[in-house]
Amino acid sequence: MTGAILSMDAVSLSFKDKRVLDNLTFSIPRGQTFGFLGPSGAGKTTTIKLLTRQLAKDAGRISLLGRPIERASAADYERIGILSDTSALYDRMSIADNLRFYARLRGVSHGRVPYLLERMGLTDSAKTLIKNCSKGMRQRAALAASLVHQPELLFLDEPTSGLDPAARAEVHKMLGELRDRGTTVFLTTHDMAEAEAVCDRVAILNDGAIVACDDPEELKLRYARNRVVIRTRTRGTFEVAKDAAGADLIDDLMRAGELVSIHSDEPNLEEVFLEVTGREF
Numbered sequence: 001m002t003g004a005i006l007s008m009d010a011v012s013l014s015f016k017d018k019r020v021l022d023n024l025t026f027s028i029p030r031g032q033t034f035g036f037l038g039p040s041g042a043g044k045t046t047t048i049k050l051l052t053r054q055l056a057k058d059a060g061r062i063s064l065l066g067r068p069i070e071r072a073s074a075a076d077y078e079r080i081g082i083l084s085d086t087s088a089l090y091d092r093m094s095i096a097d098n099l100r101f102y103a104r105l106r107g108v109s110h111g112r113v114p115y116l117l118e119r120m121g122l123t124d125s126a127k128t129l130i131k132n133c134s135k136g137m138r139q140r141a142a143l144a145a146s147l148v149h150q151p152e153l154l155f156l157d158e159p160t161s162g163l164d165p166a167a168r169a170e171v172h173k174m175l176g177e178l179r180d181r182g183t184t185v186f187l188t189t190h191d192m193a194e195a196e197a198v199c200d201r202v203a204i205l206n207d208g209a210i211v212a213c214d215d216p217e218e219l220k221l222r223y224a225r226n227r228v229v230i231r232t233r234t235r236g237t238f239e240v241a242k243d244a245a246g247a248d249l250i251d252d253l254m255r256a257g258e259l260v261s262i263h264s265d266e267p268n269l270e271e272v273f274l275e276v277t278g279r280e281f
């Protein structure tokens with residue numbers, strides 16, 4: 001099946017008189033890993049709450065699994081997985097028992113539990129009670145719990161927050177495998193390097209509005225700096241615009257034997273973010 005699995009059209013939401021989401025429009029084709037990026041307070045979690053019906057929009061249209069969200073059935077929600085800071089794991093149960101519990105809750109067999117434990121690097125801690133787990137272990141266990149029923153669409157709210165680099169890399173690898181299997185992922189993060197590593201497309205949210213939405217590579221090209229850095233033998237290091245005058249200057253420097261190096265920085269997504277929002281993380 002192709003087409004959008006999830007879309008928002010001119011969606012807005014206010015808390016009292018404060019507009020938190022402003023005219024959001026985007027659509028996510030089946031199988032895509034879509035990054036929803038923005039600094040703290042931009043509205044990422046609120047958007048996930050709208051998409052998972054923990055909140056209701058004030059205006060606009062949301063389509064989920066091909067139908068208006070208001071008409072989504074319980075069976076539709078069985079096709080969805082959610083990882084958020086409100087994902088509940090039972091403190092007095094072990095990691096493995098939690099996963100088996102979630103499998104029962106979702107009406108699927110326990111068969112995938114050992115695989116998920118292994119993929120999340122939790123096999124050796126399978127019998128550890130959640131209350132004795134580190135934050136990183138809990139986060140990996142919660143991610144495994146969101147996957148027991150092999151959802152078609154997965155909402156991940158800051159999935160690597162609080163993880164050490166090894167656990168973060170494990171989650172990224174898992175996201176790659178989910179993409180290979182055709183799972184659609186809606187991922188919020190304020191980590192631009194993470195978005196570059198795992199997302200097919202990203203939307204950048206600032207103060208509740210989408211200020212850019214595209215393939216990360218396209219965004220980087222669009223916001224590429226229009227300058228190169230020149231190092232010379234006797235005239236120091238300076239920036240030159242990528243235009244005809246700059247080309248003439250570089251030509252002169254080369255002929256004079258002055259040019260040592262030309263360096264052109266590819267912007268990363270963090271620079272794109274700063275450019276489109278004027279903010280810092």
Ligand SMILES: Nc1ncnc2c1ncn2[C@@H]1O[C@H](COP(=O)(O)OP(=O)(O)OP(=O)(O)O)[C@@H](O)[C@H]1O
Nearest residue numbers: 015016020038039040041042043044045046047190
């Ligand atoms: N229940 C609520 N009542 C009033 N304001 C709220 C409520 N929930 C969130 N907000 C406000 O809405 C805005 C967006 O919050 P949200 O939690 O969606 O941001 P976020 O991008 O997920 O931030 P973070 O990265 O810190 O999780 C913030 O200004 C927040 O204070």
